Amino acid sequence: MRLSFSLALVASLCAAPVIADPLPSWNETDAKSRIINFVDDVTDPSLDTYVRPDDRIAVFDNDGTLWSEQPVYFQLIYAIDRVARMAADNPDILTSDVLKAAAAGDMDGIMAGGEKGLLEIIDASHSGMSVDDFQADVLAWLDTARHPTTGRPYDEMLYQPMLELLRYLRDEGFSTYIVSGGGVHFMRAFAEEAYNIPPSQVIGSALNSSYQVIDGVPTVVKTPGIAFIDDKEGKPVGIDAKIGKRPIFVGGNSDGDFAMLEWATSGEGPRFGLIVHHTDAEREVAYDRDSHIGKLVRGLDEGPDRGWLIVDMANDWARVWP
Structure with missing residues (x-):
C-alpha cells in the first residue's frame, strides 16, 4: 500500500506542469520579486488589488530604459x-x-x-x-551602422531583461507603450520588430509636418520646427493626449522620466514605478548624477521614498544584451 502511494506521488509530481520563469535574465533579487508580486496582485481576480485588463497600461521610456543611450542618443x-x-x-x-x-x-x-x-x-x-x-x-x-564601442548594430543594443519584462506584462494582459523624448517617427521605424510594440503605441517628440499631394500621391511630409517635445513634463501630457488613461506601470531611467513616474504612481489603486540605474561599467556604462546623457539625480534621491523600484543593473540583471 505504501509503495503504491509512493509511486502515485512520484507520478503526480512528474506530471505537474513546470512554470517557466517569466524573467530569466533577472537575478533572484528583490527587484524581480517585486515585479512578479505586483503583476500577481493586479491580475488575480480574487484580490482587492485586481485591475481590469483595459486598465493594465504600462509605459516605458526608450533611450536608456529599453536600449542603450551612450555615448550620445x-x-x-x-x-x-x-x-x-x-x-x-x-x-x-x-x-x-x-x-x-x-x-x-x-x-x-x-x-x-x-x-x-x-x-x-x-x-x-x-x-x-x-x-x-x-x-x-x-x-x-x-x-x-554600428555602435562605436561595442561594434553591435544599434538595434541589437536592446536590454534583454527589459524585453522579457515587456513580454511578461503583455502575457499578463497589459498593453505596453513607449513614451520617449526620441522622435516618434524614428522609433516607429523599428519599435515593432525590436519590442513587439506597434507604431500606434509609440509616443515621442515630433517635428512639424504637413499634408501634401506630391506627383498625385497624398503624402505626409516632415517639415522644419518642433511640434511637440515628449520629455519631462511633456510626457504626462503626451500620455493623456494619446492614451487617455493614467498608466499603472511606468519604467524610466533618468530625471527626464520623473514627471511621468510621479504622475502615474500618484493615481488610485496599485501602481508600479521602475527606474533603470546604470551601475554596470563592465557590461554597459555606469552613470547617473553627472552624466551629460540620462542624468539621474532626483529619481535616486526621491524614488525609494515614493516606493519606486531602483533597478541596479549590475546586481539585478544576469545579462544585459540579447
Missing part, C-alpha cells in the same frame, strides 16, 4: 550621419558651424552649438521628406 548619431551623407551630395547645405561640425563628425563642435545647434542638426537631417521615406532611411541606417 542613437537618434543624434543617425542625424549626424545623415548630414554627412547629404553634404557629400550637396556641400551647400552646410550653412552653419554646427552643420559643418556634424558633417565632419566633430562632437566637440556639435556640442558647442548647444540645444539650438542640436535642433538645427535634427531639422536639417529629418525634414524635407515624407514620413515613409524617412522611416525607410532609418531602417537602412540601422542595417549598416
Whole structure:
C-alpha cells in the first residue's frame, strides 16, 4: 500500500506542469520579486488589488530604459550621419558651424552649438521628406551602422531583461507603450520588430509636418520646427493626449522620466514605478548624477521614498544584451 502511494506521488509530481520563469535574465533579487508580486496582485481576480485588463497600461521610456543611450542618443548619431551623407551630395547645405561640425563628425563642435545647434542638426537631417521615406532611411541606417564601442548594430543594443519584462506584462494582459523624448517617427521605424510594440503605441517628440499631394500621391511630409517635445513634463501630457488613461506601470531611467513616474504612481489603486540605474561599467556604462546623457539625480534621491523600484543593473540583471 505504501509503495503504491509512493509511486502515485512520484507520478503526480512528474506530471505537474513546470512554470517557466517569466524573467530569466533577472537575478533572484528583490527587484524581480517585486515585479512578479505586483503583476500577481493586479491580475488575480480574487484580490482587492485586481485591475481590469483595459486598465493594465504600462509605459516605458526608450533611450536608456529599453536600449542603450551612450555615448550620445542613437537618434543624434543617425542625424549626424545623415548630414554627412547629404553634404557629400550637396556641400551647400552646410550653412552653419554646427552643420559643418556634424558633417565632419566633430562632437566637440556639435556640442558647442548647444540645444539650438542640436535642433538645427535634427531639422536639417529629418525634414524635407515624407514620413515613409524617412522611416525607410532609418531602417537602412540601422542595417549598416554600428555602435562605436561595442561594434553591435544599434538595434541589437536592446536590454534583454527589459524585453522579457515587456513580454511578461503583455502575457499578463497589459498593453505596453513607449513614451520617449526620441522622435516618434524614428522609433516607429523599428519599435515593432525590436519590442513587439506597434507604431500606434509609440509616443515621442515630433517635428512639424504637413499634408501634401506630391506627383498625385497624398503624402505626409516632415517639415522644419518642433511640434511637440515628449520629455519631462511633456510626457504626462503626451500620455493623456494619446492614451487617455493614467498608466499603472511606468519604467524610466533618468530625471527626464520623473514627471511621468510621479504622475502615474500618484493615481488610485496599485501602481508600479521602475527606474533603470546604470551601475554596470563592465557590461554597459555606469552613470547617473553627472552624466551629460540620462542624468539621474532626483529619481535616486526621491524614488525609494515614493516606493519606486531602483533597478541596479549590475546586481539585478544576469545579462544585459540579447
